[in-house]
Amino acid sequence: MTDKKRRETSSSQLGRRRKTARAKDQAAYAARREELIAHAAEVFSKEGYDRTTLSDIAERAGTDRASVYYYVSSKEELFQEVCSGMLEQNLAAAEEIAMRDNAPREKLELIIAHHMSTHERGFPQWSVLVQEMRRITGADTTWTRDAVEKMRRYEAIVRSILEDGIADGTIRADVPSRLAMNAIFGMLNWTHRWFRPDGQYNAAQVAAAFAAITLDGLSKDTE
């Protein structure tokens, strides 16, 4: 058997083992896989994707490399799961909020609050996504194209709410919606450098501050 053949056979055997395990006890399998994804995010966040090995992740999860292969096929799969989970939650929430009857201002407040809450609950998954953004936007695979598309849709929803507000006169028209959208995502995404769930301010406090700044500004004479 050639080395290549052996690797393929071994890989397909692992694939079958993953399938069997999933079928046998779906809930336990899914829960353990989610745990692994959370551990992977912690290691990626600390070491960066490139420097992280599957063994590092296994060690953090209190298991070994072979057992990790029982749940995922590669480090790349773990990375994708870390990012996809966050992106899908944020996008789904933004889509749902955009459909509500609330005023544009309230929708923006809700999206900012939801984003920070997802960020806090899944910490440090969103931080990994932001830190490794170049791995997503700089590559051209089915998965990266889909992830970029989801990010664009998320941004487009925020921009569209801003434009609804400009149209109905509740949001000022002299700040271009594209710049306002980038300012909002700047505040939110830069939290990857400083926000910690056990830090001085929790997600709700950060979201309240960001919404206050974005909508009412810091100057006292404007209130």
Add this chain to the structure above:
Amino acid sequence: MTDKKRRETSSSQLGRRRKTARAKDQAAYAARREELIAHAAEVFSKEGYDRTTLSDIAERAGTDRASVYYYVSSKEELFQEVCSGMLEQNLAAAEEIAMRDNAPREKLELIIAHHMSTHERGFPQWSVLVQEMRRITGADTTWTRDAVEKMRRYEAIVRSILEDGIADGTIRADVPSRLAMNAIFGMLNWTHRWFRPDGQYNAAQVAAAFAAITLDGLSKDTE
């Protein structure tokens, strides 16, 4: 002669050549070195530091690797120059603005405008610094400690201006100064993902939008 000895000799010869060249025509040498730093920033920005080689930078600068060594000793030196230049300019301007007699609000507007203007003129040097932030904050060398210290001082100046405003009643007190500072640096630093000097909005327009959002907010009813 051993390989190690040969490398050391060759390195010290290059060091001497750099010294001689600097002494001979300081202005031309400095100008050519600045050009190299600008070219290095372009390649770092496009490829990321890790994937960039000195040959890539030489090629972009229309020269060869040996000639690059005439101006700098390593890729790391080029990276440090790219980051230090931006950091020093921003810090010096913030220190100067902080000393003025202007109201806190005006000082913040001036710092935001200066930051975007430096970003535009030196583009993509500030983007490289933000993209490669982990190389700076994650390492522990004399240079990284100094760079981190400069970033902290830059942030501290902005925070201190916010606190002056809270103290004199012109900045609202219900948004913690630390969160307001992080929001401002979030907007500014996130521009590394989307701002381009030849893009839809120039630095002055972006700065005006950011200052308007930060200080007055987007809601029309607050004006």
